[in-house]
Amino acid sequence: MKRLFSAMQMQAADKQAIKQGTTALALMQNAAKAVAKVSLQEFPKAKKVLILCGKGNNGGDGYAVGRYFLDKGIHVALLEQSHSPNSSESITSRNNYLLKGKSKKLNKEQLVKQLKKTDLVIDAIFGSGLSRALSVEIAEIIELINASKKPVLSIDIPSGISADSAEIIGKHIDADITVQLAGAKIASAFYPAKYAFGKTRVVNIAISKQILKAKSNICLLDTKTIKNFLTRRMANTHKYKVGTVLLIAGSADYAGAAELASRASLRAGAGLVTLASTDRFKNSWPEIIFKKLSAKNSLTDIKNIDEKYASVRVIGPGLNNDITNLVKDIIPLSTKPSVIDASALANHKQWLDAVKTHGRCILTPHFGEAAALLETNSQEIAKDPIKAALAISKKFHTTTVLKSATTVISDGNLVYLSTAGHPGMATAGSGDVLSGVIGAFVAQADNILRATAAAVYIHGKAGELAAQKYGNGLVAGDLLNSFAKVWKDLSLS
DSSP: OEEEEOHHHHHHHHHHHHHTTOOHHHHHHHHHHHHHHHHHHHOTTOOEEEEEEOSSHHHHHHHHHHHHHHHTTOEEEEEESOSSOSSHHHHHHHHHHHTTOOEEEOSHHHHHHHHHHOSEEEEESOOTTOOSOOOHHHHHHHHHHHHHTOOEEEESSOTTOOTTOSSOOSOOOOOSEEEEESSEEGGGGSTTHHHHHOEEEEEOOSOOHHHHHHHOOEEEOOHHHHHHHOOOOOTTOOTTTTOEEEEEOOOSSOHHHHHHHHHHHHHTTOSEEEEEESOOOTTOOTTSEEEEOOSSSHHHHHHTSOGGGOSEEEEOTTOOHHHHTTHHHHGGGOSSOEEEOGGGGSSHHHHHHHHHHHOOEEEOOBHHHHHHHHTSOHHHHHHOHHHHHHHHHHHHTSEEEEBSSSEEEESSSOEEEEOOOOGGGOSTTHHHHHHHHHHHHHHTOSOHHHHHHHHHHHHHHHHHHHHHHHGGGOOHHHHHTTHHHHHHHTTOO
């Protein structure tokens, strides 16, 4: 499982590795060797390399890369911010480089000269510790690098990007490839910061897997991980054993939303799907059981539905406005997990206590809804989606699905990220399909967080498959037809 790290988490991993017997200089040398090898693989025709070194350890990595290249007979031009780097390891690496190479001051004049002659730029100016916008002088230098159109390899993180934030904090390197050291950084998974990284490679610098696992609670989902989260059905199973989903959803205007969520639950493997609603889609699937909710006695109608129809409840897609106001009363009717989506997320102050007491709810907000839940604004959510998802889970005692191009799934402790999906999924009804898939997966599982994460990932994969045929013109219903192929790819059917 691929883990992601904040700057602080990676620093803690470095310190732990040093405590267990390695040295900071050895880690720097390991990093340099790994970066150089990637460079030679990705840019085999680059015979003249320009290395830009900052004052910190990222610059130390750059000096060590320069020495490695010189030993391989590659021409190196090196421009540095300072003759006296900030750490003893960087000083040692600089001195080692200068035994065979030369350096000049990093300024606009020298940069313009060297850019004309180089085949590749190695960006080692700022590393993962950067948290502020660059100075005017360095910003101008970065603009020259980007404008040169020379290929750029950034070490660990593109200079100008904050390792911990999705937000662009100022001018930054637009790298062709970023070689991340020991583990991927949070910013590399979130737009718009992700754009700056270009292609990414994570390289081993001899920090043990045990240390890395202990220092990060953030995991990037992939197919291998999802396979481990899911189980193959037994041949002798039955519809109640594989999970039943009750959807409390729909209205006269949005009967289609409830239908999409219901169909998605079936396609995601639910054994039985029941829709409780005031209205039903005209061409509803015959497999979907319908329970009519009366306008005046809907709460009583919901109470009277047998629990065998509801291993999980999905509340919200296209929900009637009057019933939305009853969410606080619906939640306590069952101890089974409940997915709270779409319009049901409104008026959170009314249902806050009920959800906290319940303890097994899944909230599925987009950035705007998350901002309302945390009483802030969407811009703050976008800056740090992981922080926002953790905060929602802790505030409401829930599993949270914070939806975006990179979706964050968290229970307040562990964090899973899913980058599966396609821009064409930005279409009406896609979220309704997701809520139905989550309901089906949670109905079949003991671990709510893992089941929810698997649902998000597979929903994204279905979108990718649908986009191969429809591109940005896909509609939410197209996702339903892609689930069968996803199951086969996962070898679960």
